[in-house]
Amino acid sequence: MARKYFGTDGIRGRANTFPMTADMALKVAMAAAASIRADQGGLHQNRAIIGKDTRLSGYMLEEAMAAGFVAMGMEVILVGPIPTPGIAMLTRSLRADVGVMISASHNPYEDNGIKLFGADGYKLPDALEEAIEARIDTPDLSAELAPADRIGKASRLEDAPGRYIEFIKSSFPKGMSLEGLKIVVDCANGAAYKIAPQVLWELEAEVIAMGVAPNGRNINDKCGATATQALQDRVVAEKADIGIALDGDADRIIMVDERGNRVDGDQLMALLARSGQANGTLRGNGVVATVMSNLGLERYLKTLGMELIRTPVGDRHVVERMRADGYNLGGEQSGHIIMSDFGTTGDGLLAGLQILAALKQQSFPASTALNIFTPVPQILKNVRFQKGHKPLDHDAVKAAIEKAEAKLVKEGRLLVRASGTEPLIRVMAEGDDQSLVETVVNDLCGVIESVAV
Numbered sequence: 001m002a003r004k005y006f007g008t009d010g011i012r013g014r015a016n017t018f019p020m021t022a023d024m025a026l027k028v029a030m031a032a033a034a035s036i037r038a039d040q041g042g043l044h045q046n047r048a049i050i051g052k053d054t055r056l057s058g059y060m061l062e063e064a065m066a067a068g069f070v071a072m073g074m075e076v077i078l079v080g081p082i083p084t085p086g087i088a089m090l091t092r093s094l095r096a097d098v099g100v101m102i103s104a105s106h107n108p109y110e111d112n113g114i115k116l117f118g119a120d121g122y123k124l125p126d127a128l129e130e131a132i133e134a135r136i137d138t139p140d141l142s143a144e145l146a147p148a149d150r151i152g153k154a155s156r157l158e159d160a161p162g163r164y165i166e167f168i169k170s171s172f173p174k175g176m177s178l179e180g181l182k183i184v185v186d187c188a189n190g191a192a193y194k195i196a197p198q199v200l201w202e203l204e205a206e207v208i209a210m211g212v213a214p215n216g217r218n219i220n221d222k223c224g225a226t227a228t229q230a231l232q233d234r235v236v237a238e239k240a241d242i243g244i245a246l247d248g249d250a251d252r253i254i255m256v257d258e259r260g261n262r263v264d265g266d267q268l269m270a271l272l273a274r275s276g277q278a279n280g281t282l283r284g285n286g287v288v289a290t291v292m293s294n295l296g297l298e299r300y301l302k303t304l305g306m307e308l309i310r311t312p313v314g315d316r317h318v319v320e321r322m323r324a325d326g327y328n329l330g331g332e333q334s335g336h337i338i339m340s341d342f343g344t345t346g347d348g349l350l351a352g353l354q355i356l357a358a359l360k361q362q363s364f365p366a367s368t369a370l371n372i373f374t375p376v377p378q379i380l381k382n383v384r385f386q387k388g389h390k391p392l393d394h395d396a397v398k399a400a401i402e403k404a405e406a407k408l409v410k411e412g413r414l415l416v417r418a419s420g421t422e423p424l425i426r427v428m429a430e431g432d433d434q435s436l437v438e439t440v441v442n443d444l445c446g447v448i449e450s451v452a453v
Contacts (some may be wrong), residue, residue, distance in 0.1 A: 005136065006129045007420050008314035012104055012113035015057035020112050022064040024136075028114055029068025029100075031135035034144045035128060037072070045152070047075045051082040051160070052102035053191040053249045056216035057112045060410050061102045065112040065114070066154045073146030075123055075153060079160035079215075081190045083250035084366035085347035086164035088121040091391050092344075093163065095119070103191065103249040106226045109217045121344035122323075161195050161289070168199050169343045172353045176360060177203035183356075184256075186231040188224025189214040190248035203353075209240055220247065225254040225335050225348070228262050236260040242359070242366045246348045251315075252335035253348035255355065257366035265335040266297040267354055272329055272337070272370035275358045277304060281328075281341065286290045288321045288330030290314070291415050295430050300373035315346045335352055376412070377434035379441045383425045391425055392418060400447040404429070412437060416444070426453070 005011045011021040011028065019282055029048075036046055048069045052058035058081075066076045074097075079090065084101045085304035087194070091099030107113075116124045116132075124132075128344065135141055146152065183200055187193040189211045197209040210231060211223040223230055225247040235243040235256045243256030255263040269287050276282030286307035298308040311317040315336040322330045322354050323341055331337040336346035343350055359369050385391050392398075413430020420425055425448050431437045 003129070003133065005133055009105065010101075010113050010123075012031070012107070012111065015055070015110055015444065016114045017061070020057070022060050023411035025061045025064035025114065026068040027141065028132065029065040030070070030072055030141055030144070031132045031138075032098055032116060033069050033074050034135055034141070035131040039128065039131075040097070040299050043075065043117060044317060045075055046097040047077065047094065047096045048100060049077050049079060049087060049094060049096045050100045050102070051079045051084075051087040051090075051191075054081050054189060054193065054216060054219050055102075055104070055109045055112055055216035055248075057109075058102050058409050061112060061114070065100055065102070067141060070152040070154055071145055073152050074151045076155070077157045078154060080156070081191050082160055082164060083192070083195065083246075083347070083349065084115065085350065086160070086167075086191075086195075087115075088343065088345045090157075090168050091117050091119065091163060092121040093167075094157075098124075101249065104253065105144060105249050106220055106224070106247040108221065109219045117345075124318065130335055144279075165195055165199055165202070166352065167212035168347075168349055169202065171350055173357050176357060178203040178356060178360070181356065181360070182206040182208070184210065184231060184235050184239065184240045184243040185209045185222055186210040186228070186243065187212050187250070188220050188246055188248050189218045190220065190224065190246065190250060192246050192250035192349060196244070196250065199349060199353070202219050208234070208240065210234060212278065224248065225252050226375050228254055228256060232256050232260040232262060242356070244348075244352050247335070250348045251346040252332075253337060253352050254335045255352070255366070255370060257370055259367045261367065263366075263370045265331050265337060266294045266375070267335045267370055267372050268335070268337060268351065269293075269329065269331050270297055270300055270337070271358055271370060272351070272354060273301060273306060274304060274372065275361075277306065281432045283329075284325060284327035286327060288318050288325075288327050290318060290332050292333050294333065294378055295376040295413060297375075298375045299376075314317060314420075319345065348450075369372050376430045377437050378428065378430035379424065379437050380428045381441050381445050382419075383445050383448045383452055384428065385422050385423050385425060385448075389452060391448050391452045392416065394451045396451060397448055399419060400444050404444045407436065407440055414440065414444075
């Protein structure tokens, strides 16, 4: 069924513009509460956990959602700024029925979003999201309000960051510390601005923190996992051993070696897969990643007798495949790393600790330990089109795609897809011949542009 509001990562949009308005947040909370109550048969008072990142609009949406849940008779626990995986963990730990993360992840501060987690700490199943969507548009949603004597209440959990810190530290090998490592961590002025430096310090690393002065408007602004140049420069200037970049809600990680080179999620998954295979903890003898992961990762895993299982873009699809087939490692090139032995969703800080543990065990510099495979040249280009148009249905585009695939069939691959969040056609090609890959992408994009207006 086509979704009206929910995408692959919740509801997202421009703050104070539909659907990211206070009114809509109120309706989402009310609809979620009513759907959960109906699903459970109304047997007990339900509980909701609400966290957020550091965006200015988070205050507005947090209060609106709290009001919606309370109006439906739910108990609400507010935890303030905390990473998305912290909400997933707390939802399970506090026996809540739903967890809410108010964040637009790596997007600029003008955007915001609502992510919902179920009682098991995983993102809500499709059926429940569809039920919530149906209720949002129901004119008489207010008919499901709690009676006056059953209105809920809200309270604040002051030690939520501390609980998450202890959870993260418990994943680190017992008896091991980060003593001797000089680490620069860029928190993107986001949800982990206090937590990430604290975790690394408590594990005895020498910590240099960046992106830890949020003002509501500077989240992901020239910092964090999507803008690593400042971190790369700082690692070199400080003569640090490694750099860690998180995004605004800290569910993804990019690393920087001691030479200032950026290391993406594909290389990190390669290291974790090799380490897991060596110590016998990797399940399924493979890694789940998306169609965007580099062909070089797939080839490298084959040399180890492992398989790369590809899914559509979005960590939600990765998690679903991992759960269905019993894999415990998956992720995205962009830095979402899911390690299901520890958590239920992408967790940048948790993945970072596992990688740091592997580095300590190998005693190699990061430039050696994180340079696992040679990436195949990969070119990604976006073509914007007018809303209402469907460029991929055009005969000329279909013919151009076939022609491009024929050119790459022996030594590469082509991916053409429409963005799920904006009017863009994304064209990605990769292969051993970079010149050929560039030509294929440019030629195809030219055809798409000719019909996209």
